[in-house]
Amino acid sequence: MNWLLFLEQVLNGFQLGILLFLLAAGLTLVFGIMDLINLAHGSLYMMGAYFCATFTAWTDSFLLGALLALLATFILGLLVEVIALRNLYARDHLDQVLATFGLILFFNEFVRLVWGPIGLDIPLPALLNTTVEIFPGVPYPTYRIAIILIGLLVAGLLYLIVSRTKLGMLIRAGASNRETIGALGINIRLLFTLVFGLGAVLAGLAGLMAGPILSVEIGMGDGILILALVVIVIGGIGSIKGAFIAAIIVGLIDTVGRSFLPELLELFFSEANAATAAPAISSMLIYILMALVLAIRPQGLFPPRGASG
Amino acid sequence: MNPSPRFMVNAGLLIALAAAPLIAEWLGDSFYTGLLSRVLILAIAALSLNLLIGYGGMVSFGHAAYIGVGAYMVGIGAFHAFEDGIDWMLNGYIQVLAAIFGSALIALVIGLISLRTRGVYFIMITMAFSQMLYFTAVGVEIYGADDGLTIYERSDMLGLIDMSDEKSLYYLIFVSLLIVLYGLHRLIGSQFGAVIRGTKSNEARMRSIGFSPYKYRLAAFVIAGSIAGYAGFLMANLNDFVSPDMMHWTRSGDLIIMIVLGGISSLFGPVYGAVAFLFLEELLSSIPLTIGGLRVGEYWQLIFGPLLIVIVLYARNGIDSFLPREERRA
Numbered sequence: 250m251n252w253l254l255f256l257e258q259v260l261n262g263f264q265l266g267i268l269l270f271l272l273a274a275g276l277t278l279v280f281g282i283m284d285l286i287n288l289a290h291g292s293l294y295m296m297g298a299y300f301c302a303t304f305t306a307w308t309d310s311f312l313l314g315a316l317l318a319l320l321a322t323f324i325l326g327l328l329v330e331v332i333a334l335r336n337l338y339a340r341d342h343l344d345q346v347l348a349t350f351g352l353i354l355f356f357n358e359f360v361r362l363v364w365g366p367i368g369l370d371i372p373l374p375a376l377l378n379t380t381v382e383i384f385p386g387v388p389y390p391t392y393r394i395a396i397i398l399i400g401l402l403v404a405g406l407l408y409l410i411v412s413r414t415k416l417g418m419l420i421r422a423g424a425s426n427r428e429t430i431g432a433l434g435i436n437i438r439l440l441f442t443l444v445f446g447l448g449a450v451l452a453g454l455a456g457l458m459a460g461p462i463l464s465v466e467i468g469m470g471d472g473i474l475i476l477a478l479v480v481i482v483i484g485g486i487g488s489i490k491g492a493f494i495a496a497i498i499v500g501l502i503d504t505v506g507r508s509f510l511p512e513l514l515e516l517f518f519s520e521a522n523a524a525t526a527a528p529a530i531s532s533m534l535i536y537i538l539m540a541l542v543l544a545i546r547p548q549g550l551f552p553p554r555g556a557s558g
Numbered sequence: 559m560n561p562s563p564r565f566m567v568n569a570g571l572l573i574a575l576a577a578a579p580l581i582a583e584w585l586g587d588s589f590y591t592g593l594l595s596r597v598l599i600l601a602i603a604a605l606s607l608n609l610l611i612g613y614g615g616m617v618s619f620g621h622a623a624y625i626g627v628g629a630y631m632v633g634i635g636a637f638h639a640f641e642d643g644i645d646w647m648l649n650g651y652i653q654v655l656a657a658i659f660g661s662a663l664i665a666l667v668i669g670l671i672s673l674r675t676r677g678v679y680f681i682m683i684t685m686a687f688s689q690m691l692y693f694t695a696v697g698v699e700i701y702g703a704d705d706g707l708t709i710y711e712r713s714d715m716l717g718l719i720d721m722s723d724e725k726s727l728y729y730l731i732f733v734s735l736l737i738v739l740y741g742l743h744r745l746i747g748s749q750f751g752a753v754i755r756g757t758k759s760n761e762a763r764m765r766s767i768g769f770s771p772y773k774y775r776l777a778a779f780v781i782a783g784s785i786a787g788y789a790g791f792l793m794a795n796l797n798d799f800v801s802p803d804m805m806h807w808t809r810s811g812d813l814i815i816m817i818v819l820g821g822i823s824s825l826f827g828p829v830y831g832a833v834a835f836l837f838l839e840e841l842l843s844s845i846p847l848t849i850g851g852l853r854v855g856e857y858w859q860l861i862f863g864p865l866l867i868v869i870v871l872y873a874r875n876g877i878d879s880f881l882p883r884e885e886r887r888a
Contacts (some may be wrong), residue, residue, distance in 0.1 A: 286678050290809075333867055340870070343617050343677050347818055348813045348870040362857050432774040448754050452876030475689045475807060486678065529697035536690035540671045543683065 253387050256334075258508045259501065260349055260383070264393050266401030266500025271455035272477040273492040274351050274407060275448025280313065281424035281553060283441050286345050289329070289352035290452055290477070291470025297322045297453025297461040298469065299360055302369040311374040318457050319450055326449020329441050338441070344526050351416055351469065369456070369468030373434025384539070396458050411489055420444060424487045424553045483542050484551030495550065499535050506534040563882035568826050570815035571833075572736070579728050584721070591724050597836045598668070598731045599792045599850050602738050604816040606785035611814070612822035613746055613776050615758030617681050619815050620668070620688025624783040626695065626805030627664055628657035628790025633707040633800035635644070640710050641683035650713030650721065658784045665783025671774045685807050706801025731792050735829070738785060743825055754778050759815035811826055813865065821878020830877045838862065 282428045305314030333352065339344050377395055380388035406494050411417040419440055422430045431437045456470065463469065480499050484491025514523035542550060545553040561569070565802040575598065582590040603625055627884065632653050639648035646652060672683040683725050696704045720726045745751050756764045757771040764771050789827040803809070812835065820831025842858035854861075 280678065286681065336871055342681055343611065343814075343818070343822075344870045344874075346617065346619065346681060346811075347814060348867045350808075350815070351866030351870070353808075353811075353863070354859040354866070358857050358859035358863065362852070362860065471808060475686055477684050482679060482682050482686070509678040525699065528699070529694045532697050533690050534694035536686055539683070539686060543671060543675060543679075547679070 252461055255509070256384070257387065257389060258505050259336075260389060260393065260397070262501035262504030263322075263497065264396050264400075264500070266453045266497035267285045268459055269395055269405075269473070269480050269500055270399075270404060270479055270496035271400060271451045271458075271491050273480040273496050274404075274489055275451040276477055277481040277487055277489065277492045278420065278424075278444055278486070279448050280430055282420060282427070283423075284427065285334060285338055285442040286342055287448075287476065288346060288347070290448070291358065292353050292356035292460075293326060293329075293449045293452040293470070294456035294473065295360065295470040296325055296338030296356065297456030297464075298350070298371070298465040299369065300453070301365055301457035302371045302462055302465050303364075305371055309406055311377075315457050319453055322453025322456075323446050323450045324454075329449070330445040334445065335438070335441070357467050357471075366467065368464045371460040371465060373461050377441065380411070392461060399454075399458065403451070407489060409483060416440075416443070417523070421553075437550070475534070479490070479539050481549075483539055483549055487550035487551070487553040488551040491549055491551030491553075497536070502538060503531075503535050506531045510534075529536060567881055570684075571826070571829065575732060575735075579725050582799070587760075588724055593836065593840070595724070595728050595731050596793075597832050598728075598735050599789050599796065600607070600813070600836070601829045601832035602731075602735050602792070603786045603789040603847055604784040604813050604820070604832050605735075605742060605825075606789070607755075607813050608781045608817050608822060608828045609742060609745070609778055609818055612676050612824075612827070613755045614749065614775060616673075616775060616779070617814075618684040618779070618782075619681050619807065619810050619814065620684040621687075621786055622807070623688035623691040623805045624661040624665060624786035625790040625793060625809075626691065626802070627661040629763055629794035629800040630695065630701070630707075631656040631660055631787075632713060632791055632794035633709055634701060635682050635713075636709045637701065637707055640749030641690065648714045648823035649710060650715040650719075652728065653713050653790065654791055654863060657787045661790065663786025664779050665780045666776070668759070669779035669783075673772060673775050673779060685810070688805060688810055689807050691803050692805040692807070695805060702801070704802055706799060706803070709794060709798045712798065713791070727792075727795060731796075734788070734792065739825065739829075746825065750774065750777070760840050770878035772850075818867065819876050821876035823875065824878045827876065827878045830881075834877055 272290065275293075276287065277292075279287050280283050295317055300318035301311075303314075304317040304321070305311050308314050308317070325345075329352065333348065337348055345370050346550055373392055377392040379391045380392050383389045383394075405529060411420055419430060419435060423437075423440065423444075427437075429524075430440075452470075459469075459473075476499065477496075480495045481492055483499065484493075484495030511523055511527040514527055514530070517523075518526070575594070578594050579588075579591045582594075595824065607618065607621045610618050612622075619644055634650075635647040635653045635656070636645045639845055668687045672680055672687065695701070701707055706715065715721060719730055721730075746755070753764060753769050753771070753774045756769075757774065761771050781851040790804070793804070814837045816831035817828050819830070819834050820827035820829065839862075841860065841863055843855045845853075845855040845858070868877065
């Protein structure tokens with residue numbers, strides 16, 4: 250096995266894990282606090298990427314474009330919450346799934362209308378469009394390192410917000426017992442809207458950071474949404490810590506599995522069989538992991554304290 | 559006993575569906591026979607899903623995967639018959655059995671794991687497993703990977719049914735729908751159905767009177783999966799094509815839309831829902847209105863998406879609530 254290649258794949262896996270975490274954090278917060286399953290979370294990811302592509306083209310600066318895109322996704326998140334989702338908190342999960350599925354259809358079609366059916370590119374700024382030698386003779390794209398660093402920074406910030414601030418206290422209280430904090434006179438409506446906006450920003454950040462490496466296209470959030478769902482199921486719904494650890498695990502297993510499973514299988518089977526089976530099996534890996542976790546701990550690895558069900 | 563108004567409406571729908579291809583033929587437009595065939599296949603799949611959602615309270619979000627499994631059995635059979643000359647694999651009866659038992663087996667495995675969980679976990683897990691099957695299909699290169707398989711020869715029913723004749727295929731689908739409707743009607747009315755419904759409303763109570771809900775739920779899950787697999791067998795023959803797209807989680811979402819559109823609390827609801835879903839799609843996408851050079855119909859989901867939200871918020875029981883009430887049996 251080529252260890253340098255392995256190291257590169259580990260970094261790639263880490264970077265996918267970071268993106269998954271940003272997406273899963275919002276999803277798990279919204280579920281933990283509002284008891285809402287939001288399938289349209291992937292649409293916010295997509296909108297973040299499209300906003301960024303447009304604002305980058307306007308301002309000619311990726312950084313400025315990204316900041317404007319985050320602001321736009323935040324406002325969009327608030328609008329979606331106030332107009333549609335606010336009315337769904339008290340409904341059962343079937344209603345939530347269906348209504349947010351309606352939102353996905355709307356956003357995919359909206360993107361097709363405004364930006365057209367063909368995907369967009371987000372050009373990288375020259376500063377990040379370089380490589381860094383992480384080890385002698387091993388170049389690695391600066392941009393991917395930047396993603397990892399920004400992701401870790403955001404994860405740290407999120408941890409500080411949740412564990413050290415008043416807002417965080419309310420968030421933790423909400424995840425444990427919604428009714429009680431309402432009875433204590435907290436403005437729940439505002440809290441819910443803010444939390445949803447925060448989740449939207451995180452999803453938008455993930456989308457716009459993924460934009461330059463993956464392509465910005467319609468439905469780009471639909472596939473990764475499922476991965477984010479797997480992450481929060483493994484991590485324990487409602488837990489930020491669980492989401493972070495599970496996201497990194499899923500990112501690593503998926504990326505490293507895809508690149509090394511063929512070699513691994515060749516140890517046991519003929520080369521032809523290994524080459525045929527590997528793509529199918531490697532795409533199953535994280536689901537098998539999920540099944541294992543559920544078989545042992547149906548509540549996920551880190552269920553939030555005091556949460557019921 | 560006089561037939562209830564509800565019975566008359568349902569019977570009217572079935573008679574209209576029975577006569578539809580003849581009318582289409584008379585009008586000289588066989589397009590509608592194909593469209594209705596699709597509607598009825600989706601109705602069969604939606605009916606099976608409603609056993610889980612409407613009667614069992616199990617919101618399975620991966621039902622399209624079983625349709626895909628059933629369809630791939632036809633696709634794989636036709637592929638080997640065509641490429642390797644293995645004739646028995648084209649045999650429609652073997653394909654039907656493979657579709658039903660194949661999807662039942664996969665439903666059993668998925669059900670064993672996911673039925674350990676409840677509520678939103680269950681939704682996400684069924685969704686994730688269906689996506690796993692989707693990616694597996696994408697990964698299998700000999701069966702076309704993400705391009706799918708074109709089916710050059712439809713199932714060989716040994717001269718009993720001519721699958722390539724649109725009208726006979728339609729009637730096969732129609733009769734299948736009747737059988738599924740009747741079977742589900744009997745199932746829901748049986749003790750098994752009572753346990754499933756009882757578990758939906760109060761699981762602890764079912765346990766305390768001595769039933770093990772898990773086994774019943776698993777059985778319902780497998781039955782629903784195998785019916786969807788059969789729908790997949792029909793779908794593959796209708797489309798002459800199978801691809802991973804049939805199994806994508808958004809297709810499962812379509813099935814749930816149909817159920818809710820029709821009304822989850824009635825046997826016939828999904829049939830109305832499937833008709834309404836494809837009718838709405840046809841209707842909205844043919845809106846002739848043009849705004850600023852853009853044809854509104856081309857972007858029909860822009861209307862359909864918000865419409866779904868409105869239906870969820872304000873018309874909970876779908877079409878079912880507009881039909882005459884069913885008289886409650888004493």
